Amino acid sequence: MTATQPRPLTTDDDWWRSAVVYQVYVRSFADANGDGIGDLPGLRNRLPYLRDLGVDALWLTPFYTSPMVDGGYDVADYRDVDPMFGTLADFDAMIADAHTLGLRIIVDLVPNHTSSAHPWFVAALAAAPGSPERARYLFAEGRGEHGELPPNDWESIFGGPAWTRVPDGQWYLHLFDPAQPDLNWRNPEVRAEFEDILRFWLDRGVDGFRIDVAHGMIKAEGLPDVGFGTLTTGQRQVELLGKGRLPYFDQDEVHDIYRSWRPILDSYPGGRMAVAEAWAETPQRLARYIGPDELHQAFSFDFLDATWSADSFRKVVDTALAESTIVGAPTTWVLSNHDKQRHVTRYGDGPDGLRRARAATLLMLALPGCAYLFQGEELGLPEVLDLPDELRQDPAFLRTGESRDGCRVPLPWDGELPPYGFGPAGSDRSWLPAPATWRALSVAAQAGVPDSTLELYRAALRIRRGHPALSADAGGVTWLTTEPGVLAFSRAAGDAVLTCVVNLSGAPVVAGGHGELVVASAPLTRQGDGHLLPVDAAAWFERR
Known part of the structure; x- marks a missing residue:
């Protein structure tokens, strides 16, 4: 080393x-x-x-x-x-x-899943339906007259169906790649x-x-359908991630x-x-x-x-x-x-x-x-x-x-x-x-x-490591009044105050009254009692 x-x-x-x-x-x-x-x-x-x-x-x-x-x-x-x-x-x-x-x-x-090369899954493929080896994963019978259709309409996050059929006719769930079979956490x-x-x-x-x-x-009991998907509505189920409930995610x-x-x-x-x-x-x-x-x-x-x-x-x-x-x-x-x-x-x-x-x-x-x-x-x-x-x-x-x-x-x-x-x-x-x-x-x-x-x-x-106003014990965010398109907030610990100003507007702005400049994402110039903050720039100021 x-x-x-x-x-x-x-x-x-x-x-x-x-x-x-x-x-x-x-x-x-x-x-x-x-x-x-x-x-x-x-x-x-x-x-x-x-x-x-x-x-x-x-x-x-x-x-x-x-x-x-x-x-x-x-x-x-x-x-x-x-x-x-x-x-x-x-x-x-x-x-x-x-x-x-x-x-x-x-x-x-x-x-959530193992590799298909994991000894457990290798054993599951070699075992019969209903075996303890298969019970570690999510195997299910297919739908259709001969079980030729997937058990439900679930889609892989990587695209395509979330089910793959094995030679004996059962299907196994993989919310990602077929090489990533989902475990049965029950x-x-x-x-x-x-x-x-x-x-x-x-x-x-x-x-x-x-x-x-x-x-x-x-996964939800009974493995219910989502009710929509790429093949039926053109909307991928993954688009609901973080926006709605899916029967295979965020169950109680x-x-x-x-x-x-x-x-x-x-x-x-x-x-x-x-x-x-x-x-x-x-x-x-x-x-x-x-x-x-x-x-x-x-x-x-x-x-x-x-x-x-x-x-x-x-x-x-x-x-x-x-x-x-x-x-x-x-x-x-x-x-x-x-x-x-x-x-x-x-x-x-x-x-x-x-x-x-x-x-x-x-x-x-x-x-x-x-x-x-x-x-x-x-x-x-x-x-x-x-x-x-x-x-x-x-x-x-x-x-x-x-x-x-x-x-x-x-x-x-x-x-x-x-x-x-x-x-x-x-x-x-x-x-x-x-x-x-x-x-x-x-x-x-x-x-x-x-x-x-x-x-x-x-x-x-x-600065973050050493400044009291940025420590875990410091106060929270106090938003400051600014021009449109500008964010400014301060954090304090005792007499130490650190202010962050970010210019997301379309024009330079003057940041003043916050103390001494500590660090900035772009070069700043003095303007009166403050600093001219360019477009798309941020700066930290401190008072102690």
């Missing part, structure tokens, strides 16, 4: 309430052995970079044994590391170094297995879990699972936590996943989906903070992740998109709660939109033409040519190609450059 100074791991069990968590898409972060695929030793080598960036914890996408049909979200062995990523010993060494550097580790847990054996999996990783020192498809494990019984998990987490020292990737039709239903007897957090995807307007951000922030008050848990803010188009591109791509992305970052990091960053956003990376079709590996691409590969291109670290230091010296392999324009966006190209996006993130995270 690169020589570095240790940073003590905080002893606060409530560390997650105001943490900045950095999502590591392991396959695309750093490659130690030169095979073109990121791995745990590569991550271990780059831990000092993440410590110096100023984050508190890392969320690692799945690194378990997997055929990699869906980037590792098809797990064949939940208690081992896939050889492409290293070994359990590599994981142990990585987490030990991370803790020495003051970084906590959150791992992805995938409980089966006590399934529940016991995952409680043991939780303990396995907690015993290895993990600090938390990100729960994949946390809303999905329980799912909360029984989390009430059984919480005592396990609480039995370990150090504030072990869990965050839900959950979608629900109302904020009230989403809030049910959070609480002292269930999970600690649930992602607020509304912030990610906000349009570039003051009204949209204000509405999202107010709603999220109100929910936070109701459940007594912090909000979780996120702008990008491995499933969504990078926000530089969502906000317009090119210089406009980058300018807005930088401003949105200062807005997010000034808000109370926990912030999740996606690897590469600190470099201002855009979505790669022109990947050749033959190189795309997202299973959704083959079924719908939609691809998440563009946000998963390996990080540029240094050098003049692709893959920009992704692997060891002399290696030119990379599982997805980086564009030539990324040479100017590499870590080496931005480090120490005052106006670079990397240095903006470092500065903002350093």
Whole structure:
């Protein structure tokens, strides 16, 4: 590991309430052995970079044994590391170094489905209908005269039907790819297995879990039809996600699972936590996943989906903070992740998109709660939109033409040519190609450059970590009166007050009366007693 100074791991069990968590898409972060695929030793080598960036914890996408049909979200062995990523010993060494550097580790847990290569599913296919092996999954008889039609009208999130027929005539459910059969969470054996999996990783020192498809494990009794779908109405069922109820998502019984998990987490020292990737039709239903007897957090995807307007951000922030008050848990803010188009591109791509992305970052990091960053956003990376079709590996691409590969291109670290230091010296392999324009966006190209996006993130995270008005104990948001199209709010702790001003209007505005300038997403000029804030820019000011 690169020589570095240790940073003590905080002893606060409530560390997650105001943490900045950095999502590591392991396959695309750093490659130690030169095979073109990121791995745990590569991550271990780059831990000092993440410590110096100023984050508190890392969320690692799945690194378990997997055929990699869906980037590792098809797990064949939940208690081992896939050889492409290293070994359990590599994981142990990585987490030990991370803790020495003051970084906590959150791992992805995938409980809704396994891989079709999982020993349980292999056994289920070999067993007869009605067997205990099949009872671990959701097998059903088909409809039609000879059972030739799927059991119901459910659709896969990746497109097409959510059912696949096996040779003996039964069908099995897969809400994602056919290589990801859904588990039957009404089966006590399934529940016991995952409680043991939780303990396995907690015993290895993990600090938390990100729960994949946390809303999905329980399906409505009787497997009723949705009543519409692509073939009948032209509307994909997935379009209802987060807007309405589907019989295979957000069923009330799912909360029984989390009430059984919480005592396990609480039995370990150090504030072990869990965050839900959950979608629900109302904020009230989403809030049910959070609480002292269930999970600690649930992602607020509304912030990610906000349009570039003051009204949209204000509405999202107010709603999220109100929910936070109701459940007594912090909000979780996120702008990008491995499933969504990078926000530089969502906000317009090119210089406009980058300018807005930088401003949105200062807005997010000034808000109370926990912030999740996606690897590469600190470099201002855009979505790669022109990947050749033959190189795309997202299973959704083959079924719908939609691809998440563009946000998963390996990080540029240094050098003049692709893959920009992704692997060891002399290696030119990379599982997805980086564009030539990324040479100017590499870590080496931005480090120490005052106006670079990397240095903006470092500065903002350093201030957030040390400023009393941005701490977990600070007050909430106090909105200030502004011109139309401008957001301004302050947070306070004692005599320390920090004000964030974001200009989402179409003209420069003067920000004055808020104290000294601390950090800004774009260059500011003095104007009278204030500063001229350009279009699509944000700044922090302080009074002490």
